[in-house]
Amino acid sequence: MSSPSTLVSQIKAQANELGFDAVGIASVSPPSPSTAPSSDHTTQASNSLPITERLWKRLTHWLEQRFHGTMAWMERDPQRRSDPTKVLPGCQSMIVVGMNYYTDHISDESNKAGRIARYAWGKDYHDLMISRLKQLEQYLHSRIPELQTRSYVDTGPIMEKAWAQEAGIGWIGKHTNLVSTSYGSWLLLGEILTTVALATDEPATDLCGSCSLCIQACPTEAIVEPYQLDAERCISYLTIEHRGDVTDIPQDLRKKMGNRIFGCDDCLDICPFNVNAQPTIEPGFQPSAWTLHPRLPALSALTQEEFSIMTKGSPLRRPKHKGFHRNVAIALNNQTPPSSSTSTQ
Ligand code: B12
Ligand code: SF4
Ligand code: SF4
Secondary structure, eight states: OOOHHHHHHHHHHHHHHTTOSEEEEEEOSOOOGGGSOSOSSSOHHHHTSOHHHHHHHHHHHHHHTTTTTTOGGGTSOHHHHHOHHHHSTTOOEEEEEEEEOOOOOOOOOTTTBOEEOGGGSSSOHHHHHHHHHHHHHHHHHHHOTTOOEEEESSOSSOOHHHHHHHTTSOEEOTTSSEEBTTTBTOEEEEEEEESSOOOOOOOOOOOOTTOOHHHHHOTTOOEEETTEEOGGGOHHIIIIIOOSOGGGSOHHHHHHTTTEEEOOOHHHHTOGGGGGOOOOOOGGGOOOHHHHSOBHHHHHTOOHHHHHHHTTTSGGGTTHHHHHHHHHHHHHHHTSOGGGOOTTO
């Protein structure tokens, strides 16, 4: 077998060849207090805890405040979600990958158009990334036959941003998303859990400093304090994860949703670290004409069947026809002058 550092260089080269823009390796075994990262926005004392314990504390604190809203699946087994060895017994390292999804298109919001978050302009990132992660997994098995692995792209109980920070890909910004000095806000994440101890990368340092632009940019005050998101107030949650009718969304939040019909990028767009972001060369992330210019009147008339055809292979399927239709109705109502707006108020 190659030396540990040669093996890691080869894995990273393979990952880059498969189209992953960022790749880093984190140790899953508890670090000694002296090597624990100091960017856990809590007390010094908790910084000396092993990462899995810090993640468990953060997750349970978040759940206790009910910041997950109706995402009941987030409540399931927090111990497992915060500890990869409960997902893959004997897990020692995590290979974390990031894919740049930035394109330099500008959404056209003229003429009664809605707005769709950037990550949903093209094809579903889960599909684009998981097939390549599987290929990387195969490569690992060809190099280390006794190895066990599991790979996920938002499909397993893994706290992906924290592990990406641990693997040196970027840091969790005050809006709670990962920020990269090379790719800004525009990385989607995936990972392979492995039972070998690979040479690891240095955890990334938090570079937010005194900036708070993302907190100020949020239309719904969902970032209730730095590094704390109340998902129930977040437009991304309201338009993608929240089930229910128009009136199940509080009226003040409905107004603040503006013309956003799927997801929200306001806190990501404003981040000064986007200055270095370069457009992706990945064809799957290129927008279609309608995702850049989603005309609300036409979308409000979509039948279930038309919705299924238009959203095939796209993240836009997640809220289903019913949820998407609700979002379009709210956006349309937000564009109607107050005297004639009745249906969603
Ligand atoms: C649930 C979820 C949501 C929820 C809640 C978001 C949230 N911030 O938790 C909702 C529906 C609102 C959402 C929205 C979005 N999401 Co989302 N979401 C997830 C999911 C499935 C789980 C996240 C999670 O565990 N949250 C629970 C909280 C407790 O954990 P946390 O956010 O990771 O951060 C806590 C700890 O890490 C800790 N912490 C902070 N700093 C540090 C530092 C250290 C060292 C440690 C140890 C801990 C720590 O404190 C934080 C707050 O308590 C992940 C996929 C995954 N499996 O990880 C995708 C994921 C986070 N989403 C993603 C995306 C792209 C989005 C959107 C940008 C989509 C959009 N444009 O509309 C928005 C962004 C909204 C925002 N400001 O966060 C990407 C983020 C990529 C990136 N670069 O960060 C992910 C990683 C999916 C993926 N595979 O790429 N999402
Ligand atoms: S995604 Fe939008 S609503 Fe959610 S925290 Fe960011 S700016 Fe606020
Ligand atoms: S906008 Fe400022 S505070 Fe928010 S993530 Fe970017 S650098 Fe950090």
